[in-house]
Amino acid sequence: MMERENYTFNSDFILLGLFSSSKISLTFFSVIFFIFIMTITENALMILLIHRDSRLHTPMYFLLSHLSFMDILHISNIVPKMIADFLSGSRTISFAGCAFQIFLSLTLLGGECLLLAVMSYDRYVAICHPLRYPVLMRDNFSGLLAAGSWLVGILNSIVHTAFVLHFPFCHSRAIDHFFCEVPAMLKLSCIDTTHYERGVYVSGIIFLLIPFSMISISYVQILLTVFQMHSSGARQKSFSTCLFHMVVVIMYYGPFIFTYMRPRSYHTPGQDKFLAIFYTILTPTLNPIIYSFRNKDVLMALKNIVQSNILNKE
Template structure:
């Protein structure tokens, strides 16, 4: 029996990773390995920050929020993709599709906000060190986390509800490995030009404005670093900032290419590559970038491993 006839008329069909590609088994295996590494490294990073009092600082609190967002982001896509691949059942209900869109957008937007706030944290730490503890208080850090999650959820809810209300004509096949707003809109019967403009406007608010704040912060930071007399202090500041800028480029680059291109320039293969970079590879890279280049995190990890070995 045709699998399409087995599913509900409201179900979507996910065509999966690069339909027709050779060595798909190898690609899925690599993605599952990346997922395992991402889960492990982000979980360890959150645990270290939570357990060790030396890491109870605003910078590490924000970093723990980023790690939690990375866990949520990659877990909103890879398990469903792997399940579809191994079960060969690629259908997804309309409710499940909307839920996946909501969580994916929520975490994606929240990451934009938290990364911007991390740049502000570095600006205050380097340019206004005497006022750092006053400005970046525990209450302010909690407010930053709340704004990131709540802002992401609110914007995501509006886009998810609006995108899912369009009637679908003809084929319900989605040329993607996940339910994604732009891919869903390609199936809509109605004119979506007004909504596409809304997506561009949202992208400007969520991507371009935060990116301009980040670049402005780092311009001021680098000017301040150049005036430092201490070579050690200068190197430490640059190391921390370079890690954050690497994460900024990994996240903002693919996101801007996906959501700020005209719909006529969208192709399923390129979109899948960009989503794999932003939603699968970046969550694995973030904790490695921050951990391997951070002596404090590496030191805490060594102490914890040493304590575990000693106790055994």
């Protein structure tokens, strides 16, 4: 047993990744590198706009700034390692590095699931109960909700990271994935992980099914309120906004639920990697576009910053 534990804690892992040495891989690498730069730029700009413009100092944009920060951390936890491995040709990752990837990934995935539910509640109150909005979504309350999302995500991540890395990995050290993710790690374990997988299902209910249900109910209530509006223009705009929000939510929760709430025997590496792209790379890119840059207040804040910078240079 001691030898098995020593092997686990002293050995590096190998990330097989998305890429091979083919020319097609260079195209995929270029696309992902572009997406990474665009994601960092979009979300950093969103945080800057919210910080600089006093008109964006509202609970909604406060929550959006946390979403942008989570997205920056999440994609930075995964893509730079992919890029470094592709350029260097080395695919090894240390035990500590893998542990950090799992911990940060689970923290951000869990925290973002809760934060998206909080954001849907914010929109529900703003549209369905506008007169009560200043009371129900006070600044200190939205701060508590954001802090709670982070805290619960961290606590959940600590538990799962400790359990996953405690399993002895006495078979191949090759992780058939582009980052250290729990389902891929469980495939390397040489003991039965059935009891732990039940714990994953419980976490899936708390962090995936319940928040997704809350978001769906909130948007159904929002749509019912929207359809009662007298202005056809307002109805069309609100319906379009809700539709785009739900598309991004489904793109995030759908693959996430499908990956984490299936038995280990049903997982295939190609399928898991394809699904993980949605909630680790694509949605962090789409979130600021869908939630923020389609909003006239954000566009006005961006215009003001650009104009002020031009005037300062002159």
